[in-house]
Amino acid sequence: MYGLERHLMKYMGHKGKLLSFLGDLLVEEASDANAIADPFCGSGAVSWYLAQNTKKAIMSGDLQKFAVCRAASVVERTEPVSAAAIFRPWIKRATSLVKVVVDKFPNAEASVEPNSKATGDIISLVIRSRVFCETVLPNLLESLASQFPMTKAYGGHYFSPMQALMLDALRATLPRVPDNRSVALAALIETASRCAAAPGHTAQPFQPTATSAIHIMEAWQRPVEKLLFEAIETISSRCAGKIGAARVMDFGETINSLEEGDLVFADPPYSDVHYSRFYHVLETLAHGREVEVSGRGRYPEISKRPSSRFSLRSQSEQAARDLIIGCHSRKLNLVLTFPSGEASNGLSAESFMSFAKGLYSSIEEHKVDSDFSTLGGNAKSRGARLKCQESIICFRV
Numbered sequence: 145m146y147g148l149e150r151h152l153m154k155y156m157g158h159k160g161k162l163l164s165f166l167g168d169l170l171v172e173e174a175s176d177a178n179a180i181a182d183p184f185c186g187s188g189a190v191s192w193y194l195a196q197n198t199k200k201a202i203m204s205g206d207l208q209k210f211a212v213c214r215a216a217s218v219v220e221r222t223e224p225v226s227a228a229a230i231f232r233p234w235i236k237r238a239t240s241l242v243k244v245v246v247d248k249f250p251n252a253e254a255s256v257e258p259n260s261k262a263t264g265d266i267i268s269l270v271i272r273s274r275v276f277c278e279t280v281l282p283n284l285l286e287s288l289a290s291q292f293p294m295t296k297a298y299g300g301h302y303f304s305p306m307q308a309l310m311l312d313a314l315r316a317t318l319p320r321v322p323d324n325r326s327v328a329l330a331a332l333i334e335t336a337s338r339c340a341a342a343p344g345h346t347a348q349p350f351q352p353t354a355t356s357a358i359h360i361m362e363a364w365q366r367p368v369e370k371l372l373f374e375a376i377e378t379i380s381s382r383c384a385g386k387i388g389a390a391r392v393m394d395f396g397e398t399i400n401s402l403e404e405g406d407l408v409f410a411d412p413p414y415s416d417v418h419y420s421r422f423y424h425v426l427e428t429l430a431h432g433r434e435v436e437v438s439g440r441g442r443y444p445e446i447s448k449r450p451s452s453r454f455s456l457r458s459q460s461e462q463a464a465r466d467l468i469i470g471c472h473s474r475k476l477n478l479v480l481t482f483p484s485g486e487a488s489n490g491l492s493a494e495s496f497m498s499f500a501k502g503l504y505s506s507i508e509e510h511k512v513d514s515d516f517s518t519l520g521g522n523a524k525s526r527g528a529r530l531k532c533q534e535s536i537i538c539f540r541v
């Protein structure tokens with residue numbers, strides 16, 4: 145039994161739960177391949193599995209940098225690294241940086257580290273925290289050499305001021321040794337995802353209302369250091385059988401990096417809502433650069449967020465054709481996962497099979513029961529999670 149599921153970062157459409165079946169199937173389909181591509185790597189769950197369970201180079205790609213950082217932390221490393229050696233000196237550096245900020249404020253503990261229980265107190269604390277992060281802290285932060293994107297954009301919203309400062313300080317003081325740095329950044333991304341005060345995924349933070357205030361307080365009390373250490377432990381012991389690579393790139397480019405006879409595992413988006421709407425907080429952390437944000441979701445402007453043809457109903461069919469035809473023309477075998485029924489981007493497993501007809505020598509479909517996040521709804525329902533059937537399709541050249 146592969147114990148990945150317990151440690152998975154929450155991610156829409158992640159295939160961790162399918163790995164007990166999908167993992168074996170991919171290893172079998174890759175038996176003659178030198179390399180395997182995971183061009184829509186997302187949480188990195190499948191890339192990690194393949195890196196650990198094969199001796200093939202894994203080429204991971206995604207439009208989102210944070211997803212690529214997650215995959216890179218395992219696929220680009222063939223030796224385990226020491227969790228303690230990463231964590232201890234790193235926390236020390238980050239804590240010193242936070243102290244420079246916190247020491248400037250009398251009663252700093254009370255103003256940045258919340259412990260209220262009554263709803264009214266929580267609401268006024270949240271409002272105070274927002275004002276603190278938006279108008280008071282920036283003047284001080286300007287005088288420091290580091291950037292503080294999480295504090296300025298999301299402090300008092302997705303994170304308590306203290307959590308946000310700590311996330312920024314950790315981002316600014318990452319280890320320098322490349323393998324350690326990569327593991328550290330992937331663990332930091334997971335930590336932020338676990339702490340975010342948001343329902344489900346990170347599209348919008350909880351608002352300080354009578355019903356949601358308690359959820360904000362619960363999230364703001366999550367311990368960054370403890371979660372970070374757990375995440376480092378989970379990642380540091382994993383490594384690849386053969387060195388691979390992870391890059392921010394469109395799926396076509398990832399596929400082009402393979403040679404004839406290699407295998408592509410494709411898990412494209414099925415929703416008509418872009419992933420970047422839900423994961424902008426993690427993306428900001430991965431980049432480590434300050435961003436202008438607006439609205440309840442604290443979104444960076446749309447032109448600054450990655451957009452996918454698969455999530456545009458007018459372009460999803462052509463994107464699917466490009467995937468199917470691109471793999472075939474390069475003589476690559478393909479395993480694709482997609483909901484069996486019609487998804488909100490207008491595609492279904494059947495669409496991919498119809499585009500592949502006459503091209504591949506064999507097409508084999510397996511159907512498995514799954515529940516999946518609809519990113520706020522699919523064509524038939526606006527519920528957040530649905531029972532559905534997922535198709536796993538092998539296209540063999």
Ligand SMILES: C[S@@+](CC[C@H](N)C(=O)[O-])C[C@H]1O[C@@H](n2cnc3c(N)ncnc32)[C@H](O)[C@@H]1O
Nearest residue numbers: 157158159184185186187206207394395411452
């Ligand atoms: C269904 S998720 C993949 C989930 C992943 N298999 C896992 O187990 O976590 C789809 C991913 O495709 C990425 N994506 C969307 N369009 C893309 C494109 N044109 N090229 C590369 N990646 C893309 C999204 O950012 C998202 O992370």
